[in-house]
Amino acid sequence: MKKFYITTPIYYVNAEPHIGSAYTTIMADIVARYKRMMGYDVFFLTGTDEHGLKILQSAKKKGKDVREFCDELAGKFKELWKDLKITNDYFIRTTDPDHEETVKFFVRKMVENGDVYKGKYSGWYCVHCETYYDEDEVEEIDGKKVCPVCKREVKWVEEENYFFKLSKYNEPLKKLFEENPDFVEPEFRKNEMLKILEKGLKDISITRTTFKWGIPFPGDEKHVIYVWVDALINYVSALGYGRKDSEKMKYWPADVHLIGKEINRFHSLIWPAMLMSAGLDLPRKVFAHGWLTVNGQKISKSLGNAVDPREFVKKYGNDVVRYYLVRDIVFGKDGDFSEEKLVNRLNADLANDYGNLLHRTLAMVKKYFNSSVPSPGKSGGMDDELKKRTEETVNSYIELMDSLRLTEAVEKVWEYISFLNTYFDRERPWILAKEKNEERLSAVLYNTLEGILKVAMMAMPIMPDTSEKVLRRIGFNEEIKPEPLTSWGVLKSGSRAIHGKPLFEKIDVKKLKKVAEVKKLEEKDNIITIDEFGKVDLRVAKILKAERVEGSEKLIKMEIDVGELGKRTLVGGLAKHYTPEELVGKLIIVVANLKPRKLFGIESQGMLLAAKIGDKMKLLTVEGEIEPGAKIS
Ligand SMILES: [Zn+2]
Known part of the structure; x- marks a missing residue:
C-alpha cells in the first residue's frame, strides 16, 4: 500500500484556536480524507507548540502555572478538531516526554556531524520582557534605548549560545530547489525562498540561557533549545524517530508539510538543512497557503474578530463551512472569510x-x-x-x-x-x-x-x-x-432509493442582515458577555509614590506596585480629591491590561477605578489587607 504523510503546523498555544488555525487544519483534513479514499495508507499529524518565552509570558499574564496553561490550551485545540471532525491520526505536543527524547537525539546528531558550535549572541535585552532585540527593533526615548514592547530601558548584552552552521547548507539547499522544482509551492513562495538563498544564509543561534521553559541542550543543560528547532522536529518525533517505538518512521519523509506563508522560511530552508545535518530524508513538499482575513480585516484578538469556527458550524453545519472555505478561498492565496x-x-x-x-x-x-x-x-x-x-x-x-x-x-x-x-x-x-x-x-x-x-x-x-x-x-x-x-455503471438497479428532505436549507440573506443589526444594537446598549468581561484584568495595586503632574490641575502621577505584574506608572485625575500624601500606601483597584496612553507626556500603564457622583469622587479599595497583584474576579 502506498503511504502518504501530511502535517499541519503545530499551533502555538499562546492564544486560543480561531478560524485561521481551523482553516489550515480543515485543508489538511480534506487532503488526508482524499488520499484515504484513493487507497493510500495515510498518516495525518497535527499538534501544539508549547515551549518558549512567549508561552511563559502568556501563562504569567493569566496568573497560571505554565504547564497547566499549556494543558488547557492544547485541550482546546484537541476539542475543536473533534468538533470539526478532523481525522488526524496523532496529536503531538512539544511538552510530551517522547518528543523531548527525540529532540535531544536529533540535536546530538547535528552536533556529531560537526554542525553545532558555541558562539556569542549579542543584542539589546529587556530584562522585564526577557527578550532580545536587534538594533533596528529598539526605540529611543530621551536618548535612551528602550524596549519596543514595555518601553523600559534595554541593555546591551552578549550571551553564549550554541549556533547551527546553517550557512554550510546554502549550496545543498540551492541544489535541492534546482532538482525539485515543486519542493515549495505555490511558485511565488518558492521564489521568495530562492531570493534568501541568493543572499546567503547566516548561522543561527539554536539555544537560549535566559529562561528555562524548553528542552535542555544535550551536554550543556544551562541552555534550552530554541523553540523553533524544538518545534520543527515534531514532524519526526511523532513517528518515533530516535526512539524504541520508531516503527512509524516508515511514513517518513513527509509528502506535504502544510503551513502558513509566515513560517515558510523555517520549513523550506532551516528544516531541510537540519534534516541534512541529522542524515534524514527530506520532505517531498512544503505548501504555504495564504492568510485569512475576516470581513476584510486581519484576524486578531484585539479586533474581536478571532471568530470561533464552531459558531458557524452550529449555524450552518460542518460540511457547509468546509465547502465554503475550500471553494471561496483560493487555496494558496490570501482570502477573506x-x-x-x-x-x-x-x-x-x-x-x-x-x-x-x-x-x-x-x-x-x-x-x-x-x-x-x-x-x-x-x-x-x-x-x-x-x-x-x-x-x-x-x-x-x-x-x-x-x-x-x-x-x-x-x-x-x-x-x-x-x-x-x-x-x-x-x-x-x-x-x-x-x-x-x-x-x-x-x-x-x-x-x-x-x-x-x-x-x-x-x-x-x-x-x-x-x-x-x-x-x-x-x-x-x-x-x-x-x-x-x-468506472461507469456501478449503481445497482433495484437498490432502494430514499427521497427524503432537501439536502440543504436555504438561508434568507435579508433575515441574516437583520440579525446582525440587532446584535449591533445590543452592543450599543452596553450588554456584554461574561467572556468579554473576562478580558478585563482587574488587580489590586499599592500606591508607592504620588506627585502632582506639572502643568495640570487635575492629574496625579503615581508609581504603583501590581505584584507579579511589576511596578507601573499610572496617571489619574485625582488632584481635586486627594493630596499626593493621602494616596501613598493606599490599596487601589486597577485595570491592568488597558492599552497604555499618554497624558501630559507621561505614559499611563493602566487605569484606576473610582466612584463618582457630581464632583465628588472616592477611590475603590479593598477591605482589609491583601497582596498587591491579587486578581479581582
Ligand atoms: Zn520590555
Missing part, C-alpha cells in the same frame, strides 16, 4: 445546484419506479456526452487534488453538477414519463443517479457527512473505494 459569502455559497451551490438536482431526481424515482434504482435502460440523447464528461471530470479532479489545487478541483465538480442539471433539463424525464417511454425514462434517471454518485464521491473529502447521506439515498451502500469513481 465572510458570513454573507458563505450564505451565498450555501444557497446557490449547495441548496440550488446540488440539493435540487438530487431532490428532483429522487422524486421521479419514487413516483415512477417505486423508490427503486431503475435499470440503465436504452442509450440515447446526451448519454454519450455525459459519460465522456464524467470521465474528463474525474480525471481532472484526481490530477488537481493530487497537486493540491483543491479549489480548482471543487470548481470542476460543481461544473459537472451544472452539466448534470443541463442533462436532466434537456432529456426532460417528465415528458418521457408522459409519453410512457419507460426505457429512456429509466436510462435518464439511472444516468443522473450515477452522475450524482460521482459527485458524492468527489465531494466526500470536503463534505463527508453530506456525501454519506447522498450515497445512502441513491442506494449505494458499498465501501468507499476508488473504483466506483473511475
Whole structure:
C-alpha cells in the first residue's frame, strides 16, 4: 500500500484556536480524507507548540502555572478538531516526554556531524520582557534605548549560545530547489525562498540561557533549545524517530508539510538543512497557503474578530463551512472569510445546484419506479456526452487534488453538477414519463443517479457527512473505494432509493442582515458577555509614590506596585480629591491590561477605578489587607 504523510503546523498555544488555525487544519483534513479514499495508507499529524518565552509570558499574564496553561490550551485545540471532525491520526505536543527524547537525539546528531558550535549572541535585552532585540527593533526615548514592547530601558548584552552552521547548507539547499522544482509551492513562495538563498544564509543561534521553559541542550543543560528547532522536529518525533517505538518512521519523509506563508522560511530552508545535518530524508513538499482575513480585516484578538469556527458550524453545519472555505478561498492565496459569502455559497451551490438536482431526481424515482434504482435502460440523447464528461471530470479532479489545487478541483465538480442539471433539463424525464417511454425514462434517471454518485464521491473529502447521506439515498451502500469513481455503471438497479428532505436549507440573506443589526444594537446598549468581561484584568495595586503632574490641575502621577505584574506608572485625575500624601500606601483597584496612553507626556500603564457622583469622587479599595497583584474576579 502506498503511504502518504501530511502535517499541519503545530499551533502555538499562546492564544486560543480561531478560524485561521481551523482553516489550515480543515485543508489538511480534506487532503488526508482524499488520499484515504484513493487507497493510500495515510498518516495525518497535527499538534501544539508549547515551549518558549512567549508561552511563559502568556501563562504569567493569566496568573497560571505554565504547564497547566499549556494543558488547557492544547485541550482546546484537541476539542475543536473533534468538533470539526478532523481525522488526524496523532496529536503531538512539544511538552510530551517522547518528543523531548527525540529532540535531544536529533540535536546530538547535528552536533556529531560537526554542525553545532558555541558562539556569542549579542543584542539589546529587556530584562522585564526577557527578550532580545536587534538594533533596528529598539526605540529611543530621551536618548535612551528602550524596549519596543514595555518601553523600559534595554541593555546591551552578549550571551553564549550554541549556533547551527546553517550557512554550510546554502549550496545543498540551492541544489535541492534546482532538482525539485515543486519542493515549495505555490511558485511565488518558492521564489521568495530562492531570493534568501541568493543572499546567503547566516548561522543561527539554536539555544537560549535566559529562561528555562524548553528542552535542555544535550551536554550543556544551562541552555534550552530554541523553540523553533524544538518545534520543527515534531514532524519526526511523532513517528518515533530516535526512539524504541520508531516503527512509524516508515511514513517518513513527509509528502506535504502544510503551513502558513509566515513560517515558510523555517520549513523550506532551516528544516531541510537540519534534516541534512541529522542524515534524514527530506520532505517531498512544503505548501504555504495564504492568510485569512475576516470581513476584510486581519484576524486578531484585539479586533474581536478571532471568530470561533464552531459558531458557524452550529449555524450552518460542518460540511457547509468546509465547502465554503475550500471553494471561496483560493487555496494558496490570501482570502477573506465572510458570513454573507458563505450564505451565498450555501444557497446557490449547495441548496440550488446540488440539493435540487438530487431532490428532483429522487422524486421521479419514487413516483415512477417505486423508490427503486431503475435499470440503465436504452442509450440515447446526451448519454454519450455525459459519460465522456464524467470521465474528463474525474480525471481532472484526481490530477488537481493530487497537486493540491483543491479549489480548482471543487470548481470542476460543481461544473459537472451544472452539466448534470443541463442533462436532466434537456432529456426532460417528465415528458418521457408522459409519453410512457419507460426505457429512456429509466436510462435518464439511472444516468443522473450515477452522475450524482460521482459527485458524492468527489465531494466526500470536503463534505463527508453530506456525501454519506447522498450515497445512502441513491442506494449505494458499498465501501468507499476508488473504483466506483473511475468506472461507469456501478449503481445497482433495484437498490432502494430514499427521497427524503432537501439536502440543504436555504438561508434568507435579508433575515441574516437583520440579525446582525440587532446584535449591533445590543452592543450599543452596553450588554456584554461574561467572556468579554473576562478580558478585563482587574488587580489590586499599592500606591508607592504620588506627585502632582506639572502643568495640570487635575492629574496625579503615581508609581504603583501590581505584584507579579511589576511596578507601573499610572496617571489619574485625582488632584481635586486627594493630596499626593493621602494616596501613598493606599490599596487601589486597577485595570491592568488597558492599552497604555499618554497624558501630559507621561505614559499611563493602566487605569484606576473610582466612584463618582457630581464632583465628588472616592477611590475603590479593598477591605482589609491583601497582596498587591491579587486578581479581582
Ligand atoms: Zn520590555
